[in-house]
Amino acid sequence: MKKKILTLMAGTMLATSIGYAAPITDLAPGETTIGYNHYNLDQYGHSVDNDSVYLEHALSDKFNVGIERNGYSSQYSGWDTTDVYAHYKLDNNVRLIVGDRNYSDSSDKFFYGVGGNMNLAPKLDGYASVTTSNVETSWQTGVNYKMDGQTALHLGYKSDKYDDSSARDGFGFGINHNF
Numbered sequence: 001m002k003k004k005i006l007t008l009m010a011g012t013m014l015a016t017s018i019g020y021a022a023p024i025t026d027l028a029p030g031e032t033t034i035g036y037n038h039y040n041l042d043q044y045g046h047s048v049d050n051d052s053v054y055l056e057h058a059l060s061d062k063f064n065v066g067i068e069r070n071g072y073s074s075q076y077s078g079w080d081t082t083d084v085y086a087h088y089k090l091d092n093n094v095r096l097i098v099g100d101r102n103y104s105d106s107s108d109k110f111f112y113g114v115g116g117n118m119n120l121a122p123k124l125d126g127y128a129s130v131t132t133s134n135v136e137t138s139w140q141t142g143v144n145y146k147m148d149g150q151t152a153l154h155l156g157y158k159s160d161k162y163d164d165s166s167a168r169d170g171f172g173f174g175i176n177h178n179f
Helices: 002-013
Strands: 032-043 046-058 063-074 078-089 094-103 109-121 124-132 136-146 151-162 168-178
Touching (some): 032 151, 046 168, 078 109
Antiparallel strands (some): 046 063, 078 094, 109 124, 136 151
């Protein structure tokens, strides 16, 4: 219990400077999930659309690895990022996150953070995560509704904050499928 509290406190304190948009999901060893998310974000009063696809695989009961591609577009510009990441599960509900983010318009950045999930109802799981690098802090929270044993719908809120600009945040939805 002390580890959980310490980890959650450390994750909260990290919220000072990277983005991770895939929802936190539970995978059994050897299981893979593929997903899509769309967020309607706002920055400086301007709309920014964020579409992402991701693939995540559970190597064991403790380690997940994944890749995620995010495309951003606004009336002023478009850019994308690609994350390669790993999760280490401290227990069934808390995990450490590390990865590398490739920005289409600048150099790669190492990121790290913490995420958690919990069952809220028989088919409903809640999650939250925060990640950071030396240029950006991101957090997200949301719910996954399990339609069946393999497919889930996602509804969430995320916020990305670069050190030299205002937050880019908003609501989104998505779907993922485990196989």
